[in-house]
Amino acid sequence: MVGKNTICTGWAVLVLFAATGGEVKAQNAVFSPEVIQTIENSRVYDAFWSVIVRDSTGKILEGYNFDKIVRPASNLKLLTSAMVLKELGPDFRYSTKMYGLGSQSGNSWQGDIIIRGSGDPSISGTFYNKDRFHVFEKFYRALDSLGIRKVQGSLIGNDSYFDQRVYPEGWSWDDLTFYYGVEINALSFNENAVDLRVYANNSIGEKPHIEWFPFDTDYVEFVNKQVITPAYSEYDESYRRIMGTNTILLRSTLPQNYVEKESLSIMDAPRFFVDTFEKYLSQGNITFSRPFSIESHTRNWESSRYTILEEHQSVPLRQLLQEVNKESNNFYAEMLLKTAAAEHYKTEGSTELGISLIETFAMDMGMDIEDLEISDGSGLASSTLMTSEDLSRMLVKMRSAPHFEVYKNSLSIAGRDGTLEHRFRNSPVAGKLHGKTGYISGVRALSGYLESASGQPLVVSIITNNYTESTSYVDSVQEEIIQQIYYKY
Template sequence: MKRNLILLPLLLYFYSCASAQKVVESETPSEIKTEISYFEETSLSRLRDELNQIFSDPNFSNAYWGVVIQSLETGEYFYRLNEHKSFIPASNMKLFTTAVALIKLGPDFKYKTSVYTDGEIKNGVLNGNLFVRGSGDPTISGRFNNGDVIKTFKDWADSLKNLGIREINGDIVGDDNYFDDQYMGTGWAWDDETYWYSAHISALSFNDNCVDFEIRPGKKIGDTAIVLLTPNTSYVKVVNRVLTVHRDSTTQIDFFRIPGTNIINIFGRISLKTGSYKESISIHNPTLYTVTVFKEVLESKGIKVNGKPIDIDDTNLSPNYDEMKVLASYESPPLSEIIKVINKRSQNFYAEQVFRTLGKIFGGEGSTQKSVEVVKNALAQMGIAPESISIYDGSGLSRLNLVTPFQILTLLNYMYRQEYFSYFYESLPIAGVDGTLETRMRKTKAQGNVRAKTGYVQYTRSLSGYVKTLDGEIVAFAMMVNNYLVPVSTANMVQDIVCQRLANFSRTK
């Protein structure tokens, strides 16, 4: 790095290109000793100069960057800028959630959701209630079932039929008491609640707590659009105000779910040339949603249900599961696969479910408060002081989260040396290949090389992870920018250029 030279004019003339000096005061004020240290410009010093120029981009004059880059082999810092300042991390928060989950739960951890009964089976009739007991599992969906969102429910129905059950004289009760009832994260924006990325948190969940919409144009201009739902359920009421427009018009569609209800308004227009428009919209009360769709599947399989789907919170029931029969169950994929969904797809719902699970298992309560305590205690073991980091959720959707680039680097450094590093590393998006980095850094040395977690909420962009240099040296980096007003693509470009420069860096050139 270039340093100011405090030299006499003559010495400055001779040594400005190849030397740096420091002035040292002796015990006697009148005596001044000057030491001149010679150095050659290195590839690392050139890299630092380039990074200084990159992060001085005038497009971000009203914003501020926080950056730290370190060799994980030598410990040498390649670059530091505001690394101890606090930033809103956005989805870089998922790095903390998934790292702690791997360490505390292990990569082989699995959720289990079971169907119990408090009744007896006689002559093909179950006289009693069915209880679906949730454990926080986020995976009951089509994601791990080849797109069949109701496969788990169909399997449960088959299990009941194999037990000879053809009719149920009782209710289908959803038990979500493994977690508390705070269904949104602290600091989440109310006007995001409609959308998939703000799906409700619940110990009993199904299909990411969303309904999936496919909207197609009508046959002619002016026709109301065709709306298809997955699952095809009576749980939501759709108000369709989307009209079909000329082929030359653009498609613009938006949604609004009335808070506290499952009335979903769709409005806008769809062009005749649009094949289909797809979106996932959150539902209210995931527990009731789960047991409603389960009841619908049971009936479609020929099992008559004389009761109703109901949330256990709306009953006086206190089931003793130790004394009840298990009729069917579902086991999730291992945590190593779950964190891939969290990090590669930046899936907020999965992150929040895992976050609450940590609070329940290690703090005795599936609440935000206990989850924060568990995560902070784990981070303390990594060298991150609990009082120096602000955590309000597990996904990064809250704008109340505050972390420093150095804390992210500390986490990345710590995980690099842990036995579960390969699971953590493999969960991260790969530049130009998959996840949220699929379309970035293509046709560069960074493609297939950079493994990093993206982060975005309005006016915030983050990218943190690992890259190998041209020499094969592995480097960890954290880049965060807050308060910018330029397009997100401009922030992406800066981060991508830095990653490309690191991927092309060599100490010998």
């Protein structure tokens, strides 16, 4: 923590008097007075700051508290995605298959239709021009082309590729209502969320109108207790899914004529997938004689009893990683973590096995795993811990990895795209920083690759913990530090 009583002696020893009790702490610090001054003069001088700058060889050029353990938030995705890239390779694709168990007789299929989940996080509209039914339409057309109108059996969803623990340890219940805290399951649709739209176009004091994707499904129940307030009043968001149910309470207050969009989580992801797909087929006049079901056991898929009616392959991993790092998508990070485990160990993918792969990878990268505590793959768990020293060391070593350009291109570009699109826009750093942001309550992080004003390639990491000011203000201080580093080298 940098405080008002900090005494800076250039490149020598930084002495910090604690704000309470006058305790003296000494640290060997290689830090410029300008950066120290920036932190001291800010309103977040009393937060905990961990900063490190390395050159392309890994030499530490500047640093403060870089050997101290901090919560990295989504900066953990830098480590997760690097491991996944090594394990799966940039051209890895998911394969989701639709099997027929039985045979066709005229316009009927005598038997069951089975969707075998592969852990694909992208069965949504993200890579298909926002067409969230893209994969469902592909499967529907396969059945339609065979002339099948009636299935004398069930639609079955098989999610045996992953284990049945749908949440990593350490996730807060407060997060489980929202898109960033959804279930992790091998058979997932629309990132396991419904997309809610709220239109405050009624009179003041009345309830706003709501709609949701997919097709106002009755898979979820919305209890609409929202109220429209006068125009230009403050919007106050309040959503909560009752745990163990698909009942979602809406208690927001919305200014008149306000439109709100929010993606909210569902319970029982494979059931949501199959329920939605069956309804989609029904709209195309393909029906089933028996109710759908979900199974979590594996089958002998190579048996001649099974016919592959259609197969969908995802976009390659090189594109999926951009959703992880540019967009900081927790769901993708967790799905890829379990996938890496399933592919490596040839068993059902789990968060625990994925974490073991991260730890092995971290050791290979020279990281001190004694300073590493990992609870998930995305960094949403506040129990995840590491040092910026280790994180930056891994980033340097990734420069010599076989697929470094794929890795670097998965990161946000300052002022251009992803979570950095609206940052550094009027700064010379725009276009010069490939970075990963991180945020959970009280944590803001920014790490990545910076090309300095002189063209020198640098690795930078700034992780701020325990702040009480606004996140946008912390962003501004971090950006000022990055800009100082940019000019200095």
